[in-house]
Structure formats: C-alpha cells, structure tokens
C-alpha cells in the first residue's frame with residue numbers, strides 16, 4: 001500500500017503529513033531530506049519505546065542520523081512543568097543545536113510535551129511528529145499546538161510550534177489497545193459532525209473496519225481527517241476563528257476530564273464522544289437543529305463502543321456547577337463567557353458566544369441525575 005501525502009500549506013512553514021503502512025521505515029530518508037544535521041533527539045514513553053523505538057532508530061541509523069533518546073513515563077501526568085524541566089535538561093545535556101531535530105514518537109502527551117520543549121529550547125528548534133495513536137494521527141500531531149497541563153487546567157501553558165513533518169504509520173495502530181482506538185475514533189467522527197455529513201455517515205458505516213482492520217478504510221479515514229485539519233489550520237493557524245470548530249464537544253470534554261482529575265478513568269476521546277452528544281443536545285434545546293440529531297450522534301458513538309452520555313462514564317462526583325466552573329477554564333472562554341461549538345445539523349457546526357449558562361446547567365443537572373446517588377440537584 002503506498003503512502004499518501006497531505007500538505008499543510010502554511011507560508012514559510014509548510015510541511016507534509018505522510019500517511020501509510022510502514023512509513024516509519026522511511027523516517028531516516030524523510031528527515032535527512034529536511035536538514036544537513038545528522039543528530040536527532042527522540043522523545044517517547046515506556047510503552048511506545050518497547051514496541052516501536054527500534055523500528056525508528058534503525059532507519060535513522062541507516063540514514064546516518066545519530067539519535068539520543070528520552071523515555072518518559074506514559075500518561076497525562078507527564079505533561080507537567082517538572083517533566084518539561086527534566087526533558088529540556090536532557091536536551092541541553094545532549095548538546096542539541098539549532099538544525100538538529102526533536103522527534104516526538106508517541107501519542108498526544110508525548111507530541112504536546114516534546115513539541116513544546118522543542119519550541120522553547122534555544123528559542124526554538126525543529127521537530128517531527130511520529131504519532132502512534134489514532135487520536136494523535138488525526139488530530140494532535142497536526143497543526144502545531146503544543147502544551148503542558150497545570151493545576152488550573154489542561155493545555156494552559158504552551159505555544160504554537162508547527163512540526164516540519166508528520167509521519168503517521170497506520171501499521172503502528174495494530175498494537176494499540178481497542179479502548180485507545182475507540183478514543184481516536186471519537187475525533188474521526190467529530191470531523192464529519194463539524195463540516196461533512198456525508199463523511200460522518202461513511203465513518204459510522206465503516207466504524208468496525210476503521211477500528212479493527214489495518215486496511216484501506218482506516219487509511220482513508222486518517223487521510224480525510226488530516227486533509228480537513230490541514231485546510232482549517234491553513235485558514236486559521238492561531239485559532240482566531242474557524243479553528244475553534246475543531247473543538248466540537250471539547251468544552252464539555254474539558255469539564256469532564258477536569259472532573260476526572262485528568263486520570264485514565266476517562267480518556268480524552270471518551271470525553272469528546274460524550275461532549276459531542278451534549279453539544280448536539282444543547283443545539284437541539286436551543287432550537288438550532290432538528291429533534292433526534294443528538295440521538296443520531298449518540299447512536300453512532302455508542303455503536304462504536306464509546307460512552308455517549310454522561311451516565312455512561314464512571315461517577316466523577318461533580319455537580320453541574322462544578323462542571324461549569326471547569327468548563328469556564330477552557331482557553332476559548334472570552335470575558336468570562338464560555339464559548340461553545342454548536343450545530344445547525346450534522347456537518348453544520350458553528351461557534352456560539354452567547355449561550356445562556358442556565359440552560360447548560362439545567363441540561364447537565366438532568367444528565368447527571370440519570371445516575372443513582374448523583375450529587376446533582378433535582
């Protein structure tokens with residue numbers, strides 16, 4: 001199967017996303033074509049290192065690229081100030097110079113942290129994203145958002161720093177746990193929900209193939225998402241407007257993840273799945289889209305084995321007010337007003353800045369009281 005290339009056409013900082021089985025084997029050649037330097041610094045986590053590190057270092061070595069490696073603990077807690085300090089210290093000890101490359105080999109946590117470290121090291125050195133989860137391949141590795149989490153919220157300290165190349169090897173997904181695949185699928189379907197109803201229907205109809213088979217449907221889905229994301233990033237790199245559409249379901253998702261303490265109890269994609277259901281429900285309640293649209297969206301997510309309602313998640317012990325407080329920490333909030341991505345139908349998302357917080361609180365109260373022993377007030 002040949003690889004496909006999607007160009008992110010940012011002026012002066014354009015780069016390719018290469019998608020296909022075994023693109024990892026060509027990593028040395030691809031990276032050597034971008035720089036005269038023959039030194040790279042690979043950032044990865046313990047789980048990914050076990051499965052894929054040698055599959056990367058071998059082709060780097062064949063291309064004459066010498067690589068130092070930092071193997072970090074897996075999990076969201078790695079996106080911390082302490083780990084950023086540790087990692088940049090290792091990079092300085094390795095005497096990385098401008099012209100050398102950082103390579104992020106892993107999921108969203110590694111991509112966000114390594115990209116941030118590369119962005120601030122010696123005022124910015126280049127990096128390559130090699131995403132190893134479906135979620136990272138279709139979303140976080142593309143578009144240059146890098147960040148760490150702090151006590152006040154997720155991704156609140158970071159910068160825009162575009163990678164020079166993204167290598168999305170569809171073969172590495174074969175070793176991903178099914179739960180992680182489903183979490184990535186939540187973002188795949190999200191692209192259709194935002195701007196392409198026909199794509200949403202195609203994704204829903206091919207959910208099992210995308211989730212379980214390393215065949216053409218999976219690659220087609222990844223390429224389509226990367227194309228959509230590339231067009232959005234080209235139009236609005238720094239999220240002054242349209243890029244915020246990619247956050248469909250994310251305002252609620254951030255509330256859910258914060259209530260879960262950013263633990264593995266709820267994966268980001270699971271929170272996005274529930275969040276998209278809530279975004280469509282809110283759109284219905286506001287009379288923006290036809291009754292039944294939220295049920296359709298939730299049906300698609302549930303059919304893929306994802307939680308589709310708040311009551312499908314473990315009890316997070318948060319009240320509606322607490323959810324709203326967490327949601328207000330969202331980076332999109334403006335003048336204290338929470339910004340939502342709502343929809344006039346499937347594929348018709350838009351940004352709403354004037355949603356009545358009481359309607360949201362009422363909806364969350366009902367959603368939380370689906371659960372026995374909930375703290376929600378009736």
Ligand code: GLY
Pocket residue numbers: 139140142143145243246247
């Ligand atoms: N994950 C949303 C974005 O990159 O804008």
